[in-house]
Amino acid sequence: MDRKEILVELKKVLTPYTENKEMLEGISEQTDLIKDLKINSANLVDIIIDAEAQYNIEIDFDAAEKMYNVGNCIDVISDKINKPA
Amino acid sequence: MGNRVVITGLGVVAPNGLNIPDFLHAIQNGVSGIRYVPEYEDLKFNCQVAGLPDFEWEVLHNYISETSLYGLKGKGIAYGIKAALDAWMDAGNPIVTDQTLWETGCVFGSSVADTDVIKNAINRVDARESKKLGSRVVEQIMNSGVTAYISGRLGLGNKIINNSAACATGTQSILMGYEYIKFGMAKRMLVGSCEFVDRYVFGGFDSMRVLSRKFNDQPERASRPMSATAGGFVPGSGAGALILEDLDFALARGAKIYGELKGGATNSGGQKNGGSMTAPGPDGVVRCIREAIADAEIDPKEIDLISGHLTATIADKLEIQNWVKALGRQGDGFPLVNSLKSMVGHSLSAAGSIEMVAAVLQLKHNFAHANLNLEDPIPEILDIIGEKNLPTTRVDKEINTIAKANFGFGDVNACLVISKY
Numbered sequence: 490m491d492r493k494e495i496l497v498e499l500k501k502v503l504t505p506y507t508e509n510k511e512m513l514e515g516i517s518e519q520t521d522l523i524k525d526l527k528i529n530s531a532n533l534v535d536i537i538i539d540a541e542a543q544y545n546i547e548i549d550f551d552a553a554e555k556m557y558n559v560g561n562c563i564d565v566i567s568d569k570i571n572k573p574a
Numbered sequence: 575m576g577n578r579v580v581i582t583g584l585g586v587v588a589p590n591g592l593n594i595p596d597f598l599h600a601i602q603n604g605v606s607g608i609r610y611v612p613e614y615e616d617l618k619f620n621c622q623v624a625g626l627p628d629f630e631w632e633v634l635h636n637y638i639s640e641t642s643l644y645g646l647k648g649k650g651i652a653y654g655i656k657a658a659l660d661a662w663m664d665a666g667n668p669i670v671t672d673q674t675l676w677e678t679g680c681v682f683g684s685s686v687a688d689t690d691v692i693k694n695a696i697n698r699v700d701a702r703e704s705k706k707l708g709s710r711v712v713e714q715i716m717n718s719g720v721t722a723y724i725s726g727r728l729g730l731g732n733k734i735i736n737n738s739a740a741c742a743t744g745t746q747s748i749l750m751g752y753e754y755i756k757f758g759m760a761k762r763m764l765v766g767s768c769e770f771v772d773r774y775v776f777g778g779f780d781s782m783r784v785l786s787r788k789f790n791d792q793p794e795r796a797s798r799p800m801s802a803t804a805g806g807f808v809p810g811s812g813a814g815a816l817i818l819e820d821l822d823f824a825l826a827r828g829a830k831i832y833g834e835l836k837g838g839a840t841n842s843g844g845q846k847n848g849g850s851m852t853a854p855g856p857d858g859v860v861r862c863i864r865e866a867i868a869d870a871e872i873d874p875k876e877i878d879l880i881s882g883h884l885t886a887t888i889a890d891k892l893e894i895q896n897w898v899k900a901l902g903r904q905g906d907g908f909p910l911v912n913s914l915k916s917m918v919g920h921s922l923s924a925a926g927s928i929e930m931v932a933a934v935l936q937l938k939h940n941f942a943h944a945n946l947n948l949e950d951p952i953p954e955i956l957d958i959i960g961e962k963n964l965p966t967t968r969v970d971k972e973i974n975t976i977a978k979a980n981f982g983f984g985d986v987n988a989c990l991v992i993s994k995y
Contacts, residue, residue, distance in 0.1 A: 505644040528641075531709040535645065538708050 490570055492518075494535045495563045506532045518560030533557075544570055576756035580995055582829040583665025583817030585657040585766070586931045589625030589810050589918045593660060594635075600917065602968060604944040606794040607918045608808055617773060621785035623793040624771065625810030625919030627653065638727055645710035646723075648688035653813035653924070654768035655727070657995035658682065661815035662728060662764060666829055677823075679732030679760045681750045682721045682815070683743035683767035685923040689774050691715050696792040720768055732760040741883070742840065742983030743767045744814060744926025749838040749988055751818045761823040766815030771923035776809055782852075784887055785809065789899065797920075798947040799884040799913035800894070800955055800964065807885040810919030814927030814933070831995045833937045836975075837870030838990040839863075849985035852887065856896050859987050863900035863979060872975060874901040876911045877991075879931045879942050881923050881978040884913035885920045893981070894955050908928040908959040909977075910969060916946035930990065933976045937992055942969040 490498075500513060507513050507526040522528045528536070537553050540546075540562070546569035548556075556562045585596050589607025600607070604631035606824020607625045614622040633653060634643050637659050646652065658668065658680075682848030691714045698707050713719050718736035733754060739746045751763030779785055785806040789796035798804040826829060841862045842849075865876055879896060883888045884890050894911070898904045914929045921928055936942060944967050951964055979989040 506641055508639055508641055529709075532641070535708045535710070538706055 490567070491574060492563050495566050496559065498543060499540070499559065499562055502536060502543055503528070506536055516559050516564065520559045522557055522559070529554070534563070540566060546570060577758060578821035578823050579752050579755045579818050579835045580824050581816055581832040581835055581934055581992070582824050583661040584832065584931050584934060585660030585662070585664060585815040586813070587627050587629060587653040587657045588812045588928050590625050592627060592629065594664065594686065597931070598939070601914070601932050601943040602941065604946055604968065605917065606946060607810070608793045608796055610790065610793045613773070614776070616775070619777065619780045620783070620787040621780055621806065621808065622790040623786065623796045623808055624776070625808060625812070625921065627655065627812050635925045638723070642723070645708070646714070647691050648714040648719060648980060649811070650684055650688055650768045651714060651720045651723055653770065653811070654682055654684070654766070655723050657766060657815040658724045658764055659727065659767065659811035661766070661817050665817040674729050674731035676731040677761035678730050678764065679734060679754060680721050680725045680730050680764045681733070681735045681737055681747040682724060682765065683737040683739070683747040683923050684717055684720055685738060685740065685743065685769060686775055687715045687717050687719060688770060689772045720763070728764070730764065732763070738923070739986045739988070740786070740984055741920070741922050741925055742980045742982035742986045742988040743923035744928070744930065745978065745980040745988035745990060746840050746926070747928065748816060748818070748835070748930055748990060749840055749952070752835050752838060755818055755820050762817065762819045764815065765818055766813060766927040767923045768813035769922045770811045771809040771922065774800065779809060786886065795947050797886055797916050799882070799916050799945065800890045800951055801886065801887040801948055802950045802952050804886040804890070806887055807915065808919035810921035812918070812921050812924050812928055814924060814929070814931045816927070816930060816950035832934050833992050836872060836991045836993050837866055838988070839865035839869055840986070840988040841865065841914050842987065843985045845985045852983055853985070854981040854987060855893065855985055858985060859893070859896040859981065860900040862987035863977065863989050866977065866991050870991035872991060874903060876975045877901065877977050878915065878973045879936065879976045880909050880911045880913055881929050881976055882913050883980045885915055886952045891952050891954050894959060898958050904958050905960050906962060908963045910963050910965060911959070912943055912945050912965060914943070916948065926988065929980070930978055933992060934979045937973050937976055937994060940970065940972050942971070942973065944968050
């Protein structure tokens, strides 16, 4: 799965957590989950749980801390997909 | 002494009506919300009927944000949000959250946080999967979940309190809001309570043998307050909400006024002299009613209608005796008495607020709703207050003052008095 494909899937994961659907449609790797998409910081753990289920991966606490913008999320997800635990 | 407090908004989620117009129609026409619940037969409960609101989860899209709704599972919280926001809008207020309303608070009660949410947490944790619980569990298993959702949605900035006093909860929440306004601590209070009686709470009551079990095949006849053939109460679920305001505050914004909350009281018999964990002691009840009347500064003779606790257990008879003693009125001189539970069952924490909403509607529209299933009143009740005061069909007459009381486990009593403004 390349970064573009991951981004498409990631959009689906993020959908329930942002009211800003327009911005979500046009997200790039630079989009910040909290500042741009106005996602409640407490919901980041829900996004991680959903991403784990979506990609059948496990995201540890250290990796999760890096997931604050779309690019970081893709980094972590593609890393885990390519190196299954 | 103190500020006058008026009622300016109402909201309800009841087994016989999901909004004020439908609920008004239901109580005017004696519509029962009691249904047979197949799951309860499957669970081998003795009581297999309940008052369950015909709630559609989808309506919440009109009340809270999509992100907030996603992940919301607690039914009691959901009922509470809808009733509270309906009351807020009924009082003519817009839902805007870009500012904090420092003069407005919320007292909203509940008994048990949603056990479906708790069960999910228990199952996950015991399976060593706590990591998968996510961020939305804590806010729904905390008792104050309902006040947190309501106050956050409306930006309420005054006192935000979740109260709990078993079946006196709703009455007590209204009283607390009234007191904050009366003594100048708040200008406006959103008050009420909610309850979702899940299978576990239901099972606990069923095991106590205090629930109706002889009318499972005739659900609408199952809830029979003051009836000689009553054999226990029927659990109900729902929520009721009211907007209370300082009179001057309400007048200044040109609010419509349903009536005045004249006074109230809450106390306990201390579980002595007939009072216990599960039964209200007569001394405490009589004292509570008298204190409410004194606080309202009315003569007991002014009371046109009593909205009783009257659950359809052996306590009904004692309750009527207590009212007779507290008011010093009996026979034909006794006021009309009714019990909303004959239509919706006993919704525990939510009972006080739903019944108060019904009381305000009866005050506003000048009627006393029927007591369903009262074709055979308990003889001892007839002996002391007569048949005329126990309406079995709607009575249309001017209603100027209503006393409303509820009594809860722990021997906790609460009584309110409302009058026309």
